[in-house]
Amino acid sequence: MAGGGFGTGTGGGDFEAKITPLVIISCILASSGGLMFGYDVGISGGVTSMPEFLREFFPTVYKKNSQPGLESNYCKYDNQGLQLFTSSLYLAALVATFVASYTTKSLGRKLTMLMAGIFFLVGTVFNAAAVNLAMLIIGRILLGCGVGFANQAVPLFLSEVAPTRIRGSLNILFQLMCTIGILVANMINYGTSKMSGPNGWRISLGLAAIPALLLTMGSLIVTDTPNSLIARGKMEEGKAILKKIRGVDNVEPEFAEIVEASRAANEVKHPFRNLLKRRNRPQLVIAICMQIFQQLTGINAIMFYAPVLFKTLGFKSDASLYSSAITGAVNVLSTIVSIYFVDRAGRRVLLLEAGVQMFLSQIVITVVLGIKLKDDVNNLGHGLGILVLVFVCSFVASFAWSWGPLGWLIPSEIFALDARSAGQSVAVFFNMLFTFIIAQAFLSMLCHMQFAIFLFFAIWVFAMTLFTLFLIPETKGVPIEEMTERVWKKHWFWKRYMDEVEDNPKAQANA
Numbered sequence: 001m002a003g004g005g006f007g008t009g010t011g012g013g014d015f016e017a018k019i020t021p022l023v024i025i026s027c028i029l030a031s032s033g034g035l036m037f038g039y040d041v042g043i044s045g046g047v048t049s050m051p052e053f054l055r056e057f058f059p060t061v062y063k064k065n066s067q068p069g070l071e072s073n074y075c076k077y078d079n080q081g082l083q084l085f086t087s088s089l090y091l092a093a094l095v096a097t098f099v100a101s102y103t104t105k106s107l108g109r110k111l112t113m114l115m116a117g118i119f120f121l122v123g124t125v126f127n128a129a130a131v132n133l134a135m136l137i138i139g140r141i142l143l144g145c146g147v148g149f150a151n152q153a154v155p156l157f158l159s160e161v162a163p164t165r166i167r168g169s170l171n172i173l174f175q176l177m178c179t180i181g182i183l184v185a186n187m188i189n190y191g192t193s194k195m196s197g198p199n200g201w202r203i204s205l206g207l208a209a210i211p212a213l214l215l216t217m218g219s220l221i222v223t224d225t226p227n228s229l230i231a232r233g234k235m236e237e238g239k240a241i242l243k244k245i246r247g248v249d250n251v252e253p254e255f256a257e258i259v260e261a262s263r264a265a266n267e268v269k270h271p272f273r274n275l276l277k278r279r280n281r282p283q284l285v286i287a288i289c290m291q292i293f294q295q296l297t298g299i300n301a302i303m304f305y306a307p308v309l310f311k312t313l314g315f316k317s318d319a320s321l322y323s324s325a326i327t328g329a330v331n332v333l334s335t336i337v338s339i340y341f342v343d344r345a346g347r348r349v350l351l352l353e354a355g356v357q358m359f360l361s362q363i364v365i366t367v368v369l370g371i372k373l374k375d376d377v378n379n380l381g382h383g384l385g386i387l388v389l390v391f392v393c394s395f396v397a398s399f400a401w402s403w404g405p406l407g408w409l410i411p412s413e414i415f416a417l418d419a420r421s422a423g424q425s426v427a428v429f430f431n432m433l434f435t436f437i438i439a440q441a442f443l444s445m446l447c448h449m450q451f452a453i454f455l456f457f458a459i460w461v462f463a464m465t466l467f468t469l470f471l472i473p474e475t476k477g478v479p480i481e482e483m484t485e486r487v488w489k490k491h492w493f494w495k496r497y498m499d500e501v502e503d504n505p506k507a508q509a510n511a
Contacts, residue, residue, distance in 0.1 A: 037150060042186050365388055
């Protein structure tokens, strides 16, 4: 989903390294950025279906839901202000990404993560204490700045600290924490919706301070990555940290490669112009398309608005929150499946299998809703309601072991060293842009397209599965600096863009 692992360490070869406790602890602390992001995705959908919240900030939506004669199965939540509450975060994240790109490079990963935590804490205070819509939106914008900074720095931190052989699995740790955040948020929404009194939604929004504090404290505890320190000229400190996190004294080969990579990256004066060179085009096309496709699966629409969606499908308020908690649990478990299979079965197998499963799930949902759920008549019934829930879970599961984590992991593996930082910013930008578009448009699309909204997403799933089949190469087990020789120069289509890269694989860093 929106959040996800991105960026890889410079190393590709099997350098001598132990999986040290320091690495594991650092990665868990840093991954709390994913927890924070996931919590927010899960909490906003639940809060926007709470009557007390709607009565206070969106009275027209509240009226539409509570007054007899105004009910509409598909249009009950169609309100631009309500959608702006959700989507303003992603618009802010989109802008913050480019600022964070600068701070990540010049100030380091550690300090950028600290900034993300502070943005989240202040945003949480604004949201929990909100007395009008303006305070809510300001809070969401501050949370968005936190997302932009965290999405830039945390995955880079993870992949630079991780030993090469577990890089894929640790990169997905960020995505796993996102899914845990969503599940926790769903359970908290279920609890606060049971509370008597008007302030359940304030507790839901205010508890976001816990993952925010974890990231803030974590960023104070961890050390910066060797890559970041060396890139900023702190050679001795970088080398000492490298020895510490690898648990061995012989770090010369990896240290030498990081130094060389930093030198090559520093020689690129215009990183975004460099990104547009012919030899970087395949990676750029795949990175951008994967971000756009990730959102056009419809996953964020389902995760943001799961309680609202299930309520629309005829589940009562409690049941809708309960159902979204089930999808949250499926999301977590399926991401663990991805961690196991990503370095065994490979990236393409997971993407292609999931494409078929997501497509079939959405077609079944479209058919059932098309026949049984009209705008003013709900003939869904208990049995068919459960059937829809089962296929929503099937869809969520297949996404969570494929496009969720791999939509970020694959772009992180394919860019040449000199293009990686700029490539990261562009990928995050497109992810946030399309997350914003879907979040802002989904409830209106649901109102106007009705059941066909699922068909709309199914068509995109079909398109992205064809894209995977023909244009996404397998990157499992390929060292990063050997991508050009072993992947791009041998791909039936992309090899034509590699003409200008010399036979020496390191030329891709200097061309």
